[in-house]
Amino acid sequence: MNRGIAGLWISGETTRATIAELRVVDKELVVSDRNETVLTRSSPKEIEISARLGEIPRRINFSNGSHFETEENELVDELLRSCGKSSGFLHKLEGKLHFILLAILITVGTGFGFLFVGLPYLAKIVAEQLPMDLLNHASKSTLKTLDHLVFEPSDLTVERRKEISSMIRKTLPQSQNDSFRILFRRGENLGANAFALPDGSIIFTDELVGLLKTDDEIFAVFAHELGHVVQRHSLRQLLQSATIAILSYLVIGEATDGMLEAINALPALLMNSSYSRKFESEADDYAIALLQELDMSPHHLGKALERLSHYHSEEEGIKYLQSHPPTDERILKTRYP
């Protein structure tokens, strides 16, 4: 190589930069200033050349602690090739348009695939491996908090409560009888509703018991809640949202500067309601299957949902932020399971 590479030589002792040129002379790398005074020289084996990264200046580090920096990336690559080294595999990938397009496709594809299929699948497998009582303590404190903030003690008579509990226990196959306990509360602001906690506590509000006309409807709602418990939805939701929180930090965390940091939580928010809707329809499916297994009609679930939807006179919100699928869809499924 006849032409030298222009750049700056820095001694490593001070910030003084000397305008210099790098040449190959007799198989040695020689850095000299404008007066042809040699500043440093070294055999190519003892130097270290920084990997190419975009168009940022390259650094050639000498073993005596000095370095040479230059913007002439092409000439440095040529120098590397003449020494039999590659100019950097990553840089080649980063600069190729068709590779970048492919990378976008793969990234977006695996991204969506992971969010909608892979992560729910993995979370299900992991949740099944984890101990059953993992969230029992959490359930107790959740119930305590709900009792404190929302619920009031139930006004139903003890007889009515016993009647419902034993109806459910009699209807269910014997093997399922240990996996839950039934509680009654006055729902207050929450109105007619039923809840399932991960430890198997299933809570009916007085308002719900009043709203549903038949035992079969109560049983259908119970079956839906039991679906949440048996399929470990709380734990799966927890696993999924924790994973998304880590991923959003890793991928978009660097772009969110100052105030924008709040948007790091956005992917988790959007995905959580999507997952929640998925869990609701899984619980519906579970209930429908259970009703059919017990020779009961899935219509009872549809009827109960219909009453609930009338009661809450459903305000349609933004679809992607809804925690439940639209009631019409759910009712339809109970008719044509």
Next chain:
Amino acid sequence: MSETTLATHSSDTKNDLVFTGKGGEFFGIWIVNVLLTICTLGIYSAWAKVRTTNYFYGNTKLRGSPFAYTANPISILKGRIIAFLAFLAYTFLGQSSPEFAVFFLLLLALLAPFVIIRSLNFRLQNTEYRGVRFKFQGKTGEAYGIFLGGYLLVMLTLGILFPWWEKRRKEFYVSNIRFGTSEFTCNPEVSFFYKTAGIIFVVFAVLIIGIVFLASLGAGGVKFMTIMIYPIVGILAAFWFSRVTNHIFAVSKLDAVRFKSELETGQLVGLWVGNLILLAVTIGLATPWVMVRNARYRISKTTVLADNLDSFFAEQKDKSSALGEEIGEAFDIDLAI
């Protein structure tokens, strides 16, 4: 580039910091980073972090020379593994016992000053300009006083001391930076912080009263108020951020070198709004552009006032402390979360 070695400048020559990164070029680097991070289940993210930081440092030039980032990705990986395990522990144990969650957060608060010192040190020790390294020499004990002691004082005084605390923290960060053998000094004025906070307080109070008044006139008021709160908080945050940054640069010195930052609230708001739109429209794929936009704006508004940048000296390596350095290196992990 010829002025780099000429020391004959009129007093306080303006040296603009120049940012030469390009969104399109960085997109290629970013997408390859994301792809490899996905393929390696997150492990590559440490290498991606080094490559990204290097891209931004290498494209930030002062008098023709770039900054350089020399971190070892393994150190970053260690830090990320620790953070990941801590997050998992918090998610699961915190769910199963609320007492543990509180204990964990307290522990985190107790560790915070130590972590802040370690990661500032890590970042600065791996930052180089013309072969001379930066360093952070803040003492852990002092950090505890400022971060924990200061925090308690702010809480006890119901926030009245918040501007003072901000001033104290910024002062601590900047005045403990060394560049080679030279030390930064930083003398922010506490009255400036109170004035800025006062303006924000008054504007916020007036706007809130105005909105509440409007809300009392019509039924749409509450919705209007919740919509309005985001832009108001955003604009006030940009106001605080730009004023404080400009002030800190103006009162900081490195030997005879002075600094100037000319961020403007309006421009910052424009930048943030643009970023939000870009990220939303591209479902996050515009992240690299957003990062380049942020860096370009900040750096283009920063000036270094100095006649001479050539006479900073690298710190002599003390041979007797080699062991201490090695022990330090064993703990050399990037805990910046």
